[in-house]
Amino acid sequence: xxxxxxxxxxxxxxxxxxxxxxxxxxxxxxxxxxxxxxxxxxxxxxxxxxxxxxxxxxxxxxxxxxxxxxxxxxxxxxxxxxxxxxxxxxxxxxxxxxxxxxxxxxxxxxxxxxxxxxxxx
Amino acid sequence: xxxxxxxxxxxxxxxxxxxxxxxxxxxxxxxxxxxxxxxxxxxxxxxxxxxxxxxxxxxxxxxxxxxxxxxxxxxxxxxxxxxxxxxxxxxxxxxxxxxxxxxxxxxxxxxxxxxxxxxxx
DNA sequence: CCGTATCCGGTCTGATACTG
DNA sequence: CAGTATCAGACCGGATACGG
Numbered sequence: 265x266x267x268x269x270x271x272x273x274x275x276x277x278x279x280x281x282x283x284x285x286x287x288x289x290x291x292x293x294x295x296x297x298x299x300x301x302x303x304x305x306x307x308x309x310x311x312x313x314x315x316x317x318x319x320x321x322x323x324x325x326x327x328x329x330x331x332x333x334x335x336x337x338x339x340x341x342x343x344x345x346x347x348x349x350x351x352x353x354x355x356x357x358x359x360x361x362x363x364x365x366x367x368x369x370x371x372x373x374x375x376x377x378x379x380x381x382x383x384x385x
Numbered sequence: 386x387x388x389x390x391x392x393x394x395x396x397x398x399x400x401x402x403x404x405x406x407x408x409x410x411x412x413x414x415x416x417x418x419x420x421x422x423x424x425x426x427x428x429x430x431x432x433x434x435x436x437x438x439x440x441x442x443x444x445x446x447x448x449x450x451x452x453x454x455x456x457x458x459x460x461x462x463x464x465x466x467x468x469x470x471x472x473x474x475x476x477x478x479x480x481x482x483x484x485x486x487x488x489x490x491x492x493x494x495x496x497x498x499x500x501x502x503x504x505x506x
Numbered sequence: 507c508c509g510t511a512t513c514c515g516g517t518c519t520g521a522t523a524c525t526g
Numbered sequence: 527c528a529g530t531a532t533c534a535g536a537c538c539g540g541a542t543a544c545g546g
Contacts, residue, residue, distance in 0.1 A: 281492060313395050318531095359486070518536085
């Protein structure tokens with residue numbers, strides 16, 4: 265399947281859909297964190313600065329729904345839940361890394377340009 | 386500037402900032418469109434399906450502010466305005482392309498997983 | 507032609523409180 | 527520990543009307 269000659273300016277094209285997916289506040293950070301290996305809910309919470317329980321749950325559910333994260337519940341008391349990237353989830357890391365690299369390299373210039381622009385007003 | 390050992394889970398890290406920048410609905414599409422070369426406002430509008438004047442203006446202003454797009458006004462009547470990617474703007478295309486490629490390759494699986502997940506409910 | 511100004515509804519998020 | 531429920535504010539984006 266795939267490749268029905270997508271028009272990139274069509275709102276249903278894959279890129280748009282993927283951006284809607286990862287463009288939110290937390291998804292990229294969660295994927296990046298899980299790249300370190302399987303991890304418990306609490307561990308992820310501690311690693312990501314400022315995320316709330318609600319948003320972490322919501323983000324993980326979304327990723328699980330899209331087959332990018334696998335959720336494993338160990339029926340214990342207290343419960344233990346582990347999350348890990350699926351095969352598909354791991355492949356997402358590469359393009360994300362490219363973006364991170366760009367960010368690190370260019371953020372200085374961007375911030376500088378921003379300051380200049382704001383002063384010119 | 387740059388490289389004060391960013392904590393990727395800090396909300397001020399470059400990646401986060403860049404994602405806040407390009408994570409919106411239109412920025413990526415505008416950058417992709419301008420990659421074809423300098424272009425007038427109306428031309429961009431026609432190329433991008435569904436964008437409103439307001440959002441195009443807003444997106445272009447943001448990109449201009451960050452030094453990723455250059456705006457040139459030709460003082461004519463009626464006015465003629467051209468937009469083009471700056472050097473920095475062009476470098477952004479590469480990581481964006483990586484994301485597009487991932488999207489094209491994996492969107493099928495994602496959509497499929499989503500369907501299964503939703504049925505399981 | 508290329509915008510700006512305004513209103514307004516939907517979504518995203520965070521804070522808080524509660525549960526198996 | 528790992529969630530769910532609820533509420534309210536911020537923000538995004540679209541529609542519309544008007545201006546240089």
